[in-house]
Structures are given as C-alpha cells and as structure tokens.
Amino acid sequence: MTDSPAPAERAPLALPRRGLMLILSSPSGAGKTTISRKLLEAEGASLTMSVSVTTRPIRPGEVDGRDYHFTDVPSFRQMVDAGAFLEWAEVFGNLYGTPRAQVSAGLGEGQDYLFDVDWQGAQQLAQAAGSDVVTVFLLPPSLAELESRLRGRGTDAEEVVRGRMERARAEMSHWSEYDYVVVNDVIDDCFAKVQTILAAERLKRTRQTGLVDFTRGLMA
C-alpha cells in the first residue's frame, strides 16, 4: 500500500515557466486572423492577443478594442513620441503599432502573447525581445487561392484587393527570416501545426525557469 494519491486525483505538476511572444505574419488574406482567433479560443487565458493600434479605417464586423484600437494619425504620432509602442510600422499606407504596456510584466509570470504583425514588426520585436520571440510565417497554397480569399472576405474594395496582391510577393520574400513556415491550405491542419509549435516552444528548457529547483529536488 502507498500513501500517494492515484494519478487521477493529483493536481498536474506545473513548473514555473517564462512566457513567450508568438508572432504570426503572412501576406494579407493568407489566414493570420483566422488562425489567431482559433488559437485564442483553444488556449484560453494562457494566451493573450496583443491588440495593435492602427490608423486604418474599421472594417464591417470589426470591433474597436478587440481587433484593433482604431485611431487617427495625430493621436498615433503622439503615442510614438510618448514611447508607447514596442514597435510600429507603415503598412499599405496606414500606421500600425504594438502597445508596450502589459507584455513585459506578464512574460515573467508565464503569460504568453500572440502578435499579428508584418515582417517589419516581427524584425523589430525579435530585436527588442530576443529569445522570448517565436516567429511563424503563413503561406497561402497558391496565389490564385490567396486572391480568392481576399475577395471572399468581402471587406475590401477592388483596388485594395489589387494593392494587397501586388504587395503579397514582397511580403512573402521575407519567409526565410522566420523560425517556422506553415502553408495554410486546410485550416484545421494549419491550426494544428501552429498549436504544435506553441506547445513545443513552451517546453523549451530555457523557458522552464522552474527546472533548476525541480531537478535539484529530484537528485537530492
């Protein structure tokens, strides 16, 4: 007989861990928003979306404060001057910025953050936050499918769709700067791959800050 509780009754062991910053980039329309929403739903409180500030007009179906903090150019410039952004960039003629607040405090407590930023944002965040950053680039299965997704979304005028298609090649040229590259062909397959990347990155020895004490205890 043993006094240890049966495995099913024991609370799972959770070692202290440093959080990470998961960055998703892709050409417009390849599926970042779709994959992000699925990840946030599946991961619950353990993953927090970094909501960017933008000067682009709100789209039908978007919610201010959930999808973006929508603002005007003078207010955005004021935030830049006040140092409110971890990074910011101009994309498609609009300004986008990642708010500095919240992220650094949460990382130390094991909170993970999700960022939907372009290649400029990915580079700047990687420079600012080093090994806390994990970058994933999503590719469409073909250019024809990308165009059909942009049109199918039904949120952008014809000239905007054409502009985004013209920019797609330039954005895709940055694929080799990312840690992981996933083709978003079938949504559920792509989502499973991105979730696997997140799970593996969480297990990295260097993020598991509780391992030193834990292994010391095991070997005592």
Ligand SMILES: Nc1nc2c(ncn2[C@@H]2O[C@H](COP(=O)(O)OP(=O)(O)O)[C@@H](O)[C@H]2O)c(=O)[nH]1
């Ligand atoms: N650098 C940077 N890029 C951002 C930020 N927020 C969004 N973006 C990028 O801006 C681009 C345009 O985003 P959006 O207007 O939502 O269009 P969509 O990607 O077609 O849905 C995308 O490549 C986003 O990843 C940010 O805070 N910083």
Ligand SMILES: Nc1ncnc2c1ncn2[C@@H]1O[C@H](COP(=O)(O)OP(=O)(O)O)[C@@H](O)[C@H]1O
């Ligand atoms: N694997 C997929 N197969 C078919 N349609 C997709 C897939 N992934 C995304 N979509 C659709 O394509 C459109 C663009 O996706 P979205 O997530 O808004 O892209 P992004 O955020 O990269 O601009 C949306 O209408 C979305 O429902």
